[in-house]
Amino acid sequence: MNDLELFPYPKNRLQKTDLDLAASLQDLVQKEIVDKRLELKEDYQGLLRPNLDKLLVEVGLQRMFWPEDLGGEEHNGPEAAYTVAAALEQVGRADTGLAYLAAHNLALQAALAMRENLDREACARFAPLFCDGRGPMIVSFILPVFGEDEKAPAWRGKSFQVKARSASGGWVLEGKGIRPTCSGADATLFGAWCAVEGEEAPAFILVPGDAPGLSRGPEFKKTGLAASRNADLDLSGVEVPAENCLFRGDLEYRRLLSWFYLGITATTVGGLLAAYQILKEWGDNRVIKGTGNIFKENPLTGALMGEIAQDISMSRLLAYDLAGMLADPSSFGDAGSDMVYTSALMIVHQVLATAERALHRTMELMASAGYAKEWQLERYWRDLKTVQCYVGSHELAKHDFSRWFYGARTL
Amino acid sequence: MRTIDDFTRPLEYVSPMDGLLGSIFRDWVEREVMPYRRRFDEDYRDHRLIHPPFKKLLGEYGLQRMIFPEDLGGWGMGRSNYMCTAAFRMFEEIARADTGMALAFGALFWPFLFIALEPHENRRLLEEFAPMFCETTEAVFAALCMTEPQGGSDIENIEIVKGSTIRTTAVLDGDEWVINGHKLWPSNTGGLAKLMAVVCTTNPGSDDPRDIAVIYVTSDTPGVTQGPPYEKAGMAADMNSDVWFENVRVPSWYRACGPGDDAKYFGEIMSTGNMGIIAWISGAMMNIYERLTEFVNRKKFRGLPLKENDAVAGVLADFAAHIEAIRIVGYQCARMCDRHDLYGPLWDPGLVAKTRAQRYLAMDRFIEVTGRVMNLMECFGADRDWDVEKHWRDLKILQLVEGSKQLCQIETARWFYECTTL
Numbered sequence: 098m099n100d101l102e103l104f105p106y107p108k109n110r111l112q113k114t115d116l117d118l119a120a121s122l123q124d125l126v127q128k129e130i131v132d133k134r135l136e137l138k139e140d141y142q143g144l145l146r147p148n149l150d151k152l153l154v155e156v157g158l159q160r161m162f163w164p165e166d167l168g169g170e171e172h173n174g175p176e177a178a179y180t181v182a183a184a185l186e187q188v189g190r191a192d193t194g195l196a197y198l199a200a201h202n203l204a205l206q207a208a209l210a211m212r213e214n215l216d217r218e219a220c221a222r223f224a225p226l227f228c229d230g231r232g233p234m235i236v237s238f239i240l241p242v243f244g245e246d247e248k249a250p251a252w253r254g255k256s257f258q259v260k261a262r263s264a265s266g267g268w269v270l271e272g273k274g275i276r277p278t279c280s281g282a283d284a285t286l287f288g289a290w291c292a293v294e295g296e297e298a299p300a301f302i303l304v305p306g307d308a309p310g311l312s313r314g315p316e317f318k319k320t321g322l323a324a325s326r327n328a329d330l331d332l333s334g335v336e337v338p339a340e341n342c343l344f345r346g347d348l349e350y351r352r353l354l355s356w357f358y359l360g361i362t363a364t365t366v367g368g369l370l371a372a373y374q375i376l377k378e379w380g381d382n383r384v385i386k387g388t389g390n391i392f393k394e395n396p397l398t399g400a401l402m403g404e405i406a407q408d409i410s411m412s413r414l415l416a417y418d419l420a421g422m423l424a425d426p427s428s429f430g431d432a433g434s435d436m437v438y439t440s441a442l443m444i445v446h447q448v449l450a451t452a453e454r455a456l457h458r459t460m461e462l463m464a465s466a467g468y469a470k471e472w473q474l475e476r477y478w479r480d481l482k483t484v485q486c487y488v489g490s491h492e493l494a495k496h497d498f499s500r501w502f503y504g505a506r507t508l
Numbered sequence: 509m510r511t512i513d514d515f516t517r518p519l520e521y522v523s524p525m526d527g528l529l530g531s532i533f534r535d536w537v538e539r540e541v542m543p544y545r546r547r548f549d550e551d552y553r554d555h556r557l558i559h560p561p562f563k564k565l566l567g568e569y570g571l572q573r574m575i576f577p578e579d580l581g582g583w584g585m586g587r588s589n590y591m592c593t594a595a596f597r598m599f600e601e602i603a604r605a606d607t608g609m610a611l612a613f614g615a616l617f618w619p620f621l622f623i624a625l626e627p628h629e630n631r632r633l634l635e636e637f638a639p640m641f642c643e644t645t646e647a648v649f650a651a652l653c654m655t656e657p658q659g660g661s662d663i664e665n666i667e668i669v670k671g672s673t674i675r676t677t678a679v680l681d682g683d684e685w686v687i688n689g690h691k692l693w694p695s696n697t698g699g700l701a702k703l704m705a706v707v708c709t710t711n712p713g714s715d716d717p718r719d720i721a722v723i724y725v726t727s728d729t730p731g732v733t734q735g736p737p738y739e740k741a742g743m744a745a746d747m748n749s750d751v752w753f754e755n756v757r758v759p760s761w762y763r764a765c766g767p768g769d770d771a772k773y774f775g776e777i778m779s780t781g782n783m784g785i786i787a788w789i790s791g792a793m794m795n796i797y798e799r800l801t802e803f804v805n806r807k808k809f810r811g812l813p814l815k816e817n818d819a820v821a822g823v824l825a826d827f828a829a830h831i832e833a834i835r836i837v838g839y840q841c842a843r844m845c846d847r848h849d850l851y852g853p854l855w856d857p858g859l860v861a862k863t864r865a866q867r868y869l870a871m872d873r874f875i876e877v878t879g880r881v882m883n884l885m886e887c888f889g890a891d892r893d894w895d896v897e898k899h900w901r902d903l904k905i906l907q908l909v910e911g912s913k914q915l916c917q918i919e920t921a922r923w924f925y926e927c928t929t930l
């Protein structure tokens with residue numbers, strides 16, 4: 098049995114195409130990433146970038162949702178949630194950073210090209226960028242963060258990083274020291290949730306990476322996610338056409354985030370599955386307490402291994418529960434509804450917190466081997482912690498939960 | 509404005525030198541380490557940036573002489589009943605900037621515990637090695653080589669495993685020991701160590717503690733090879749590598765304490781190591797507090813400094829509460845290590861178990877609460893420029909080294925509940 102199948106997930110709800118895609122991705126990432134990384138480590142040019150290209154362009158993750166007549170695969174019903182989960186789990190197992198980047202791309206596609214809310218005009222405008230086979234679309238988001246200026250316009254207390262004003266049929270964007278969610282150094286398309294001058298409703302505006310007036314700072318160092326070479330940005334009088342504004346409402350914004358959180362949850366489960374495989378090999382072979390005592394047979398370490406497996410199992414089930422909610426809007430409501438959005442936010446935080454604990458414990462069980470880069474475990478520990486930081490403060494997310502469950506209004 | 513010095517330090521028993529030591533180390537850290545530490549990760553192989561501050565601290569200020577007796581050019585710390593309390597302060601101050609440096613600094617003294625502490629001072633060996641450390645202004649490093657490829661915990665688990673898994677052999681040939689074996693991970697290796705204390709067996713497979721031998725080897729002895737430094741998740745300032753011993757010959761009197769005593773005094777490594785780990789945690793937490801304070805004052809949420817949000821304040825309070833508790837436990841641990849008249853000898857299994865308990869509790873708490881702080885800082889929590897992630901990465905290893913988490917639990921249970929088979 099494929100060892101990943103030890104962890105239950107609702108296989109019965111996945112289509113054959115999903116299972117086939119997962120199986121072929123499992124082979125591909127094993128060959129192209131896992132087998133090569135001892136030598137190539139986390140090298141961006143040598144390992145990560147070529148595989149990002151492969152996954153998005155050759156495998157075609159960046160074409161998944163777009164209509165067929167625009168070059169996409171039109172796999173754009175809500176059931177695509179299962180496809181996203183199955184695919185990103187496999188990618189995340191090989192490299193969490195690559196899956197995290199793909200989660201951005203897929204969330205944007207879902208926001209624009211879902212069958213139920215398909216924005217034909219926007220699709221016609223943006224699908225070619227994703228479908229013409231020219232190269233990978235590295236999508237990054239610019240979301241509100243803690244600000245430095247108390248008067249800056251805010252969304253749920255956090256400061257918008259970009260201010261937009263409409264001018265002669267388009268938008269002009271301004272922002273300094275912007276911290277995107279990924280790939281500031283490489284992104285080809287930014288999606289920014291912007292404050293709009295003189296208006297209440299924010300706007301989600303797409304900014305091409307090569308837009309005049311957009312400048313990128315140097316890549317900065319961070320804990321993990323080598324595939325996301327991040328850098329701060331400045332937008333100075335950046336002009337984009339009116340159609341680049343994809344939506345103005347909270348509903349659509351939350352829809353984008355719900356799909357984004359699904360992608361991140363699946364990415365995280367992938368990292369957990371990788372940690373499982375590394376620990377399994379260790380537990381089968383390591384001897385402790387003198388001779389003849391196999392690691393996994395020791396009551397204390399064996400119990401901890403069991404607990405880690407429990408954490409992984411529960412996380413996988415939660416990821417597919419979220420996929421199930423997104424896949425069935427008639428039962429659960431729109432992906433942007435309060436209930437689905439809140440659930441997505443709870444699940445992504447729950448799974449990331451569980452992953453943090455499980456990775457800590459896996460590191461502990463492998464002791465110095467866990468800490469040495471050579472064993473390839475510590476990168477998942479760093480990567481997933483970085484993802485958790487980028488998803489945002491759990492403390493503040495809890496306020497969203499309270500809004501939904503207790504009707505809190507001023508948090 | 510509140511500072512790190514407003515956290516409680518148990519004034520009734522800090523060492524008389526505490527203030528002076530504190531200011532010397534604080535000043536050194538600010539001038540020699542803080543400006544460079546964000547680039548240390550990439551310097552793991554060469555120590556181009558890491559070495560100069562060490563040269564100043566160890567060689568020029570002379571801290572590497574600390575443990576040697578005064579008449580041999582040292583400072584006599586080995587005979588002081590403030591050794592651990594003073595070390596706690598030094599460790600804290602270094603770890604505030606860089607835990608890897610603090611670990612490398614602490615590990616430098618490990619090999620000498622066997623020979624520099626009363627009642628088992630080994631005068632002849634002290635005389636032999638003191639000049640290497642006391643008559644130079646260069647930084648000189650020493651290493652304690654315990655861990656082997658088949659496992660580190662088992663070697664430290666002397667009470668139960670009794671040295672039976674040690675594969676590095678020492679065979680007496682006339683008036684020389686001949687050492688063969690392969691060690692992993694000693695701090696200050698990768699070419700740095702000039703002197704090593706090597707944990708060997710004189711009778712492979714034996715579970716008689718008298719067969720555990722701690723033998724000194726200078727690294728220029730033929731047959732000693734230090735491999736290249738490992739690449740790790742953090743702790744770049746602590747260099748670790750493989751070390752091979754191939755028919756290495758040293759005089760027979762290079763054995764630390766002798767049959768039975770080498771194993772017995774191994775406990776001293778454990779209790780002082782546990783104390784050191786709490787100090788490093790405490791020091792790192794001081795710096796996280798500083799950086800976090802800056803963050804929550806500067807960053808705005810709902811038009812106010814972030815710290816003014818009640819939910820955020822809950823996390824901030826938890827962090828401060830942990831510093832208070834961990835630091836007090838740490839100083840108490842140091843005092844227990846110093847006052848043998850009150851708490852028993854440093855190698856006593858009870859003391860080892862208690863310090864293990866204190867240390868693993870502190871470490872678990874650090875990991876949990878610092879993880880929350882990073883998450884609170886959102887994308888900046890993972891940002892090298894905010895330093896918190898560095899401490900989080902660096903300190904993780906303190907849960908794994910020198911008696912990993914589970915060994916700490918086992919030894920704690922073994923002592924407090926008198927388990928006999930664990």
Ligand SMILES: Cc1cc2nc3c(=O)[nH]c(=O)nc-3n(C[C@H](O)[C@H](O)[C@H](O)COP(=O)(O)OP(=O)(O)OC[C@H]3O[C@@H](n4cnc5c(N)ncnc54)[C@H](O)[C@@H]3O)c2cc1C
Nearest residue numbers: 461462464465653654655659660661693694695910912914
């Ligand atoms: C930065 C760094 C610095 C270091 N410095 C030194 C040094 O100066 N000198 C030196 O000799 N070594 C050093 N080490 C090695 C360190 O001491 C060992 O990593 C540690 O002893 C654990 O050993 P191990 O890695 O071989 O893991 P193992 O001993 O194989 O342990 C693996 C797992 O088994 C568990 N385990 C072990 N025994 C038991 C038991 N009886 N019951 C239940 N669970 C158990 C452990 O908790 C751990 O989770 C260093 C390591 C690092 C990373």
Ligand SMILES: Cc1cc2nc3c(=O)[nH]c(=O)nc-3n(C[C@H](O)[C@H](O)[C@H](O)COP(=O)(O)OP(=O)(O)OC[C@H]3O[C@@H](n4cnc5c(N)ncnc54)[C@H](O)[C@@H]3O)c2cc1C
Nearest residue numbers: 492499505508815816817818819820821822823824825826
């Ligand atoms: C066994 C027992 C013995 C007692 N003995 C005495 C006694 O001898 N004398 C006496 O006078 N009282 C006594 N009390 C009462 C006790 O002091 C109160 O229960 C306590 O002060 C909390 O007040 P409260 O129950 O009214 O809850 P509230 O004050 O209403 O608090 C409810 C909740 O709100 C939270 N909260 C309150 N303020 C804030 C804030 N600013 N920010 C965020 N959260 C907040 C609290 O943490 C709590 O979770 C006793 C209670 C018990 C159960």
